[in-house]
Amino acid sequence: MNTVFYRIKPGCLRSGGNIDIDDPCKKIKNRFSETKFKEKVAAIDKAEVFNYDHEMGFAAGYPPANTGVAGTQYPPMENVLGSHSVRLPDGNQYFGFMHSHNNKEGAVKIFSPYDLATFLTSCVTNANSGGSIGDAYAMVITSEGNYILQYTGFLSVVPVGPNVISSWNEWYLKQLAKIQNDDNSFDQDKLEKVFLRFLKEKVQIDGVQLYKVEKLTGKAKELTLDSNNNVVPVECK
Amino acid sequence: MKKIFTLIALQSVFFSCAQTYPLNTYSDVPNDAYIKDINNELVPYVGTWNGTWNNKTLSVQFKRIKKYQNYDNNNPYYQDVLIGKFKVSDSSENILFDNTNLPDNDTKIDGLRFITQPNIRYKLYYFDNDICGMSGDIYINLINGSSSQLNWKFVDTTDIITSDCPYNNTNPFPQPLPANIMLIKQ
Numbered sequence: 001m002n003t004v005f006y007r008i009k010p011g012c013l014r015s016g017g018n019i020d021i022d023d024p025c026k027k028i029k030n031r032f033s034e035t036k037f038k039e040k041v042a043a044i045d046k047a048e049v050f051n052y053d054h055e056m057g058f059a060a061g062y063p064p065a066n067t068g069v070a071g072t073q074y075p076p077m078e079n080v081l082g083s084h085s086v087r088l089p090d091g092n093q094y095f096g097f098m099h100s101h102n103n104k105e106g107a108v109k110i111f112s113p114y115d116l117a118t119f120l121t122s123c124v125t126n127a128n129s130g131g132s133i134g135d136a137y138a139m140v141i142t143s144e145g146n147y148i149l150q151y152t153g154f155l156s157v158v159p160v161g162p163n164v165i166s167s168w169n170e171w172y173l174k175q176l177a178k179i180q181n182d183d184n185s186f187d188q189d190k191l192e193k194v195f196l197r198f199l200k201e202k203v204q205i206d207g208v209q210l211y212k213v214e215k216l217t218g219k220a221k222e223l224t225l226d227s228n229n230n231v232v233p234v235e236c237k
Numbered sequence: 238m239k240k241i242f243t244l245i246a247l248q249s250v251f252f253s254c255a256q257t258y259p260l261n262t263y264s265d266v267p268n269d270a271y272i273k274d275i276n277n278e279l280v281p282y283v284g285t286w287n288g289t290w291n292n293k294t295l296s297v298q299f300k301r302i303k304k305y306q307n308y309d310n311n312n313p314y315y316q317d318v319l320i321g322k323f324k325v326s327d328s329s330e331n332i333l334f335d336n337t338n339l340p341d342n343d344t345k346i347d348g349l350r351f352i353t354q355p356n357i358r359y360k361l362y363y364f365d366n367d368i369c370g371m372s373g374d375i376y377i378n379l380i381n382g383s384s385s386q387l388n389w390k391f392v393d394t395t396d397i398i399t400s401d402c403p404y405n406n407t408n409p410f411p412q413p414l415p416a417n418i419m420l421i422k423q
Contacts, residue, residue: 055396077397082409084373084393090400097397104392106360106374114370114396122399162366169372170308173349173362178263183354201309 022134024150024209025220025236031137032218040074040098044141045215050103054079057086057099060137062130064093088122095127098139106184108176109142110191111149111210113168116203117160124151139213144188146213148220153207171202189231196225211236255315261351266314274301274317278351281379282319282359286387286420293333295415296423297323297389299377302341321346321361321375325413334413346375363391368411369402371395380419387420 031037040058043049049056057077063069077086077099086099097118101109119138127136138149175197179190192212199208211220212233221233256270260278274280279301287296299319307313322344325334336345349360358378365371373393380386391414404410 057397080395080398080410082412083371083395083398085395085398085410087398087405088400090405099397104394105376106392108394112372112394112396114372118397118399162370165370166364166366167308169362169364169370170347174306174308177349177360178265180263180350180352181354182352184352184360201311 022132022152024134024152024211024222027134027137027150028148028211028213028218028220028236032213034072036072036074038218041139041141041146044098044100045146047143049100050143052100052102053104054084055086055100055102057097059089059094060096060098061089061091061093062095088118092126093130095123095131095135096137096139097123098141101140101142103143106180107142108186108191109140109144109188110147110195111138111140113165113172113198115140116149116199116208117165117168119149120151120205120208121160146215148211148213150209150211151207152209153205168198168202172198192223193225193229193231196223196231197229200225260317263350265312268312268314270314271303272314272316273303279317279319279348279359281384282377282387285423286389287423288389288415288418288420290415290418291412292328293415294326295323295389295418295420296325297321297346297420298337300341304342304347318348319359319361320344320348323414334411352376358388363414365413368413369395369398369404371411371413373414375414377420385422387422389415389418389420391416 044056058074059077061073063071063073075089077088077097080087088094088097101107115138119136123136123138124133127133133151136151140147175194179194180186196210210223212223213220220236224232224234226232256267258266258270258272260272260274262272266272282299283301285296285298287294299321301317301319303315304318305313306316320341322337322339324332324337326332345365346361346363349362352358352360356378358376361375363373363375372395373391376390378388380388398405
């Protein structure tokens with residue numbers, strides 16, 4: 001699963017270049033202007049879906065070449081029978097995915113380490129080879145808020161193997177145990193902070209950005225940490 | 238001079254002792270501090286527990302260990318936790334899953350904390366690299382204060398399966414642990 005990729009850093013002007021080509025805010029805004037994208041989000045963002053005993057999702061893929069098919073394709077991420085999980089379809093055309101995190105006991109309503117690993121090893125890699133790295137995204141849809149991961153790194157190695165994920169998982173779950181309430185619930189602001197600390201202190205891959213997206217409008221804000229690890233939202237313009 | 242040596246010796250002893258905190262400590266602690274099961278709250282769960290579901294038998298061993306928690310390199314500490322190792326067999330006693338030989342510091346089931354509302358339960362997490370990162374939360378509590386019966390609840394939290402998972406097209410997906418079961422102490 002090791003991947004090496006190269007790209008031009010957003011904002012680096014080259015002759016004839018476009019500084020906005022991979023602006024995550026514009027990418028998110030563009031997605032929410034697509035009817036098909038909004039329909040897929042709406043299909044997941046429902047109380048009944050949050051109460052399923054398994055996740056639900058859609059992958060986002062580049063249209064197959066030489067078929068006349070145009071636009072992003074959104075096949076369902078099928079539930080793995082006998083499991084809580086969903087399956088990213090086979091193929092290297094999938095540069096994004098959206099999925100639910102349900103209202104199960106002790107549910108963590110933000111990305112998991114495995115979501116991040118899938119984003120980096122599948123979406124970013126596929127976007128890099130099939131389009132632009134800035135196309136890559138992961139979205140989690142929950143009853144407590146919707147979030148999107150974007151990537152703006154420009155020269156990175158993404159060494160995400162099973163042992164790395166295991167180590168990420170241990171860090172994440174043990175930090176979550178510290179902020180968990182006595183009734184097994186989580187305060188969403190604390191979850192956001194732990195996830196951002198996870199990116200900063202444990203993952204340490206430059207360019208992974210977390211956005212919170214308003215459910216009705218799709219309006220996004222990047223969530224970052226200041227030097228004291230306070231969460232600072234930065235509105236997309 | 239003798240007093241000075243005594244003072245230095247006492248000071249050395251004082252500073253070499255790691256600070257000890259109770260098990261319900263969830264704030265950050267100093268490096269090498271010890272979050273200790275002072276009241277032996279984990280002890281009733283220690284032992285081998287068996288139960289059956291779907292014609293399969295789960296035998297899980299819970300052990301209390303003083304774990305060196307170094308998941309954060311900048312803030313390692315010691316903590317008393319329960320760890321779990323398990324074996325699952327079918328009705329013909331074929332072994333389906335067995336991780337009882339794993340070292341104590343690398344088990345697939347690792348303790349997190351007590352949840353106290355609405356009732357007291359100990360929470361552990363399961364993570365299995367042999368099944369494509371299958372994961373979940375485990376909750377255990379003694380039934381009505383019994384020392385021989387245990388409620389077991391497993392909440393599957395496995396997220397996304399990708400095509401490099403060897404079980405990607407396995408139907409049904411491996412199910413090493415039961416969702417809800419009563420376990421009997423052996």
